[in-house]
Amino acid sequence: MKAILIIGDGMADRPLKELEGKTPLEATEKPFLDELAKSGICGIIDPISPGFPPGSDVATLALLGYDALKVYTGRGALEAVGSGIEVLPTDIAFRCNFATVDKDLVVVDRRAGRIATEDAAKLTEDIQKAVSEEEFEADVLFKNTVEHRAILRLRGPELSNMVSSSDPAYVGRRVQKIMPLDDTLQAARTAKIANKLMTFFHEILKNHEVNEKRKEKGLLPANIVLFRSAGKLPDLTPLTLKYGIRPAVICALPLIRGVCKLAGMKPILVEGATGTYATNVMAKAKAAVKALESYDFVLVHVKGTDLASHDGKVSKKMEMIVKIDGLVSYILENTDPEETYIAVTADHTTSIATGEHEGDPVPIVLRGPYVRTDDVAEFGERACAKGGLGRIRGKDLMPILMNFLGKVKKYGA
Amino acid sequence: MKAILIIGDGMADRPLKELEGKTPLEATEKPFLDELAKSGICGIIDPISPGFPPGSDVATLALLGYDALKVYTGRGALEAVGSGIEVLPTDIAFRCNFATVDKDLVVVDRRAGRIATEDAAKLTEDIQKAVSEEEFEADVLFKNTVEHRAILRLRGPELSNMVSSSDPAYVGRRVQKIMPLDDTLQAARTAKIANKLMTFFHEILKNHEVNEKRKEKGLLPANIVLFRSAGKLPDLTPLTLKYGIRPAVICALPLIRGVCKLAGMKPILVEGATGTYATNVMAKAKAAVKALESYDFVLVHVKGTDLASHDGKVSKKMEMIVKIDGLVSYILENTDPEETYIAVTADHTTSIATGEHEGDPVPIVLRGPYVRTDDVAEFGERACAKGGLGRIRGKDLMPILMNFLGKVKKYGA
Numbered sequence: 001m002k003a004i005l006i007i008g009d010g011m012a013d014r015p016l017k018e019l020e021g022k023t024p025l026e027a028t029e030k031p032f033l034d035e036l037a038k039s040g041i042c043g044i045i046d047p048i049s050p051g052f053p054p055g056s057d058v059a060t061l062a063l064l065g066y067d068a069l070k071v072y073t074g075r076g077a078l079e080a081v082g083s084g085i086e087v088l089p090t091d092i093a094f095r096c097n098f099a100t101v102d103k104d105l106v107v108v109d110r111r112a113g114r115i116a117t118e119d120a121a122k123l124t125e126d127i128q129k130a131v132s133e134e135e136f137e138a139d140v141l142f143k144n145t146v147e148h149r150a151i152l153r154l155r156g157p158e159l160s161n162m163v164s165s166s167d168p169a170y171v172g173r174r175v176q177k178i179m180p181l182d183d184t185l186q187a188a189r190t191a192k193i194a195n196k197l198m199t200f201f202h203e204i205l206k207n208h209e210v211n212e213k214r215k216e217k218g219l220l221p222a223n224i225v226l227f228r229s230a231g232k233l234p235d236l237t238p239l240t241l242k243y244g245i246r247p248a249v250i251c252a253l254p255l256i257r258g259v260c261k262l263a264g265m266k267p268i269l270v271e272g273a274t275g276t277y278a279t280n281v282m283a284k285a286k287a288a289v290k291a292l293e294s295y296d297f298v299l300v301h302v303k304g305t306d307l308a309s310h311d312g313k314v315s316k317k318m319e320m321i322v323k324i325d326g327l328v329s330y331i332l333e334n335t336d337p338e339e340t341y342i343a344v345t346a347d348h349t350t351s352i353a354t355g356e357h358e359g360d361p362v363p364i365v366l367r368g369p370y371v372r373t374d375d376v377a378e379f380g381e382r383a384c385a386k387g388g389l390g391r392i393r394g395k396d397l398m399p400i401l402m403n404f405l406g407k408v409k410k411y412g413a
Numbered sequence: 414m415k416a417i418l419i420i421g422d423g424m425a426d427r428p429l430k431e432l433e434g435k436t437p438l439e440a441t442e443k444p445f446l447d448e449l450a451k452s453g454i455c456g457i458i459d460p461i462s463p464g465f466p467p468g469s470d471v472a473t474l475a476l477l478g479y480d481a482l483k484v485y486t487g488r489g490a491l492e493a494v495g496s497g498i499e500v501l502p503t504d505i506a507f508r509c510n511f512a513t514v515d516k517d518l519v520v521v522d523r524r525a526g527r528i529a530t531e532d533a534a535k536l537t538e539d540i541q542k543a544v545s546e547e548e549f550e551a552d553v554l555f556k557n558t559v560e561h562r563a564i565l566r567l568r569g570p571e572l573s574n575m576v577s578s579s580d581p582a583y584v585g586r587r588v589q590k591i592m593p594l595d596d597t598l599q600a601a602r603t604a605k606i607a608n609k610l611m612t613f614f615h616e617i618l619k620n621h622e623v624n625e626k627r628k629e630k631g632l633l634p635a636n637i638v639l640f641r642s643a644g645k646l647p648d649l650t651p652l653t654l655k656y657g658i659r660p661a662v663i664c665a666l667p668l669i670r671g672v673c674k675l676a677g678m679k680p681i682l683v684e685g686a687t688g689t690y691a692t693n694v695m696a697k698a699k700a701a702v703k704a705l706e707s708y709d710f711v712l713v714h715v716k717g718t719d720l721a722s723h724d725g726k727v728s729k730k731m732e733m734i735v736k737i738d739g740l741v742s743y744i745l746e747n748t749d750p751e752e753t754y755i756a757v758t759a760d761h762t763t764s765i766a767t768g769e770h771e772g773d774p775v776p777i778v779l780r781g782p783y784v785r786t787d788d789v790a791e792f793g794e795r796a797c798a799k800g801g802l803g804r805i806r807g808k809d810l811m812p813i814l815m816n817f818l819g820k821v822k823k824y825g826a
Contacts, residue, residue: 370427370428370764370766371427371428372427372428372436372773372794372795372798373428373434373795374795374798386799388795388798388799389804390457390798390803390804391803391804392463392804396462396463396464398464399462399463399464399465399772400463400464400772401464402464403464403465403466403771403772403773406767406769408464408465408466408772409466410466410467410468410769410770411461411465411466411467411468411471411482411485412467412468412469412470412471412472412481412485412488413468413469413470413471413488413492413508413642413668
């Protein structure tokens with residue numbers, strides 16, 4: 001027995017006036033997702049608990065069976081791991097943004113005009129070079145990833161992830177001083193190092209030739225790096241140990257890939273899987289089916305539904321749902337129904353109306369040889385609420401799936 | 414107000430192809446269970462949590478309202494208490510099997526050909542006699558119960574239940590050395606004593622005249638005793654104290670009877686109640702109705718449904734469900750509906766298809782004067798999932814029942 005879990009990021013939503021009171025999922029024609037609902041068991045999931053809006057990292061930890069609020073130790077380290085950067089248990093990592101500030105350090109653009117990866121790479125190279133020649137009481141690794149995104153890793157003794165961000169989160173606000181978030185010497189020390197690095201990076205960037213050229217072209221200069229979401233490695237028992245399975249993940253998003261890697265899952269890189277609207281969902285579907293030959297449990301993550309919600313784009317969200325329906329169609333056609341459990345859910349609700357993650361539950365459908373099918377005939381937030389699984393928590397999903405795979409040990413006699 | 418709780422051991426199941434996708438419960442004609450569903454409130458219960466397959470001892474602890482994973486301390490002591498053997502808080506008890514090994518200590522039969530109780534008793538007598546003349550750093554009590562089953566109790570200072578079993582669990586494997594399961598001196602000491610006893614018992618048994626006679630008759634010799642499931646007394650607040658009730662239990666199974674005794678319940682022995690397919694369910698029903706004269710809460714446990722599932726016998730399981738339906742019929746006819754709450758559930762799902770305890774939820778029906786009846790008209794896994802109780806946890810059941818009996822105190826003002 002094997003299992004595929006498909007997570008549509010932020011796929012669940014609230015009723016929308018422009019859809020005559022339907023959610024995007026309810027308003028979209030998605031015959032294969034509905035087919036799953038008809039032949040499976042449905043329900044709704046509170047990723048953490050009712051009314052609680054989780055980030056995708058926290059929600060994914062829960063859907064993988066972890067006590068997410070206990071194990072979560074910040075985004076930085078997860079995204080670093082997902083970006084292929086080594087993080088040791090004593091390291092601290094920040095997720096960083098190349099950004100644009102005016103001369104008073106007021107933020108003009110939090111993404112430096114979504115700077116091209118090429119420009120960011122050149123700036124990064126010079127920052128790393130300069131940093132290596134200086135002393136910062138910690139080893140510093142700075143690495144850009146895609147566009148404005150970068151990772152800062154601090155390595156050394158006595159560091160803490162309990163420090164605030166320098167990102168003020170809104171345009172028009174001044175860059176924040178990084179502050180310790182608890183009374184430890186480690187947090188004070190880490191904040192001091194981070195603030196020193198913030199200034200040091202800014203000095204390198206503000207008159208950098210790359211930025212001069214950008215200004216000439218009418219582009220925003222990347223004259224500062226904002227440090228966000230300090231994190232350290234979470235303490236996770238890998239799924240391999242917990243259930244004795246071989247798990248894999250197909251996900252273009254470094255943050256979620258990082259979570260999955262730390263959960264012991266093998267990341268499978270798929271060409272054309274980009275984490276954007278343009279992602280090649282069918283390539284993911286094919287990779288997932290192929291992965292089932294070597295792995296017991298394959299997670300397929302699709303980001304676009306969440307992007308569309310944050311961008312407030314109803315039709316984009318519906319298009320992404322159609323793509324996920326295609327993914328399901330391919331998986332249904334190319335797996336043995338007697339040997340495969342297929343589950344589809346969302347990691348959280350993202351409301352088109354508010355543009356935010358919300359605490360409403362998400363629908364779940366599970367199809368497989370031994371499930372107690374119910375009479376739900378449609379995959380949607382409200383239809384699934386009437387399903388045989390009832391209302392469960394995110395961390396219940398993995399034990400349910402693993403039990404069907406015969407991987408949960410009986411306790412007691 | 415009084416309450417009867419009927420537990421069909423492993424009665425819940427998964428859909429079966431040979432029953433056209435129904436479960437045994439769904440496929441069986443059981444008018445009285447359905448009548449209960451029609452006139453009561455239904456739901457589904459996760460004995461521990463979704464996807465978690467419990468043993469019957471752990472599940473019964475949960476259904477009696479305890480935090481089962483916290484209080485469970487191993488099967489041995491529970492079964493000893495249920496077999497009428499005194500266990501003190503500092504004692505350790507093993508559940509034992511008379512078994513057959515070859516000369517290399519490889520297990521040939523884990524039950525010595527299901528040795529007759531009479532033969533086991535003779536062997537036990539000689540073992541106990543020899544043990545009494547020897548020094549083992551602990552007082553040793555060895556007592557056979559039914560057929561190949563026996564209990565070994567160790568009494569003395571510095572003992573621990575954190576030791577492994579000598580039973581390799583499968584035929585064809587060598588008897589295991591008992592190992593400490595933690596770093597304490599107590600565990601090391603207990604393992605040492607147990608290993609010494611294993612050898613000592615084997616020496617007595619291997620050329621014992623009972624075994625010589627068995628071999629002559631073509632029966633397997635009981636030439637070893639396997640020590641399993643070391644346990645100590647769990648720390649349970651008895652139901653008498655917790656709710657101020659007089660509780661009783663009707664159950665032929667020593668393990669479950671032990672759990673109930675430790676929960677402060679009075680065991681009522683019923684002639685013909687055997688814990689097998691042949692059990693006299695009507696005798697149990699009569700005893701239960703009679704017990705209601707003296708007790709507030711009576712638990713009736715029926716084992717056969719679980720046996721049938723482990724044996725993969727669909728028709729046997731359906732027969733046992735019909736018997737339970739008869740039990741319900743008698744109770745309905747002979748109790749005052751204005752004064753009696755009747756609940757029926759299972760302690761866990763046992764799948765005929767896998768032959769194992771599974772983590773799927775179990776159905777529950779509760780009938781009584783003040784329940785909020787729903788429109789479920791059938792007692793089955795899927796029908797009950799639509800019931801008014803929704804999806805609850807095993808440990809929620811007792812407070813619900815006791816609240817209807819007026820036995821749960823308000824907390825707060």
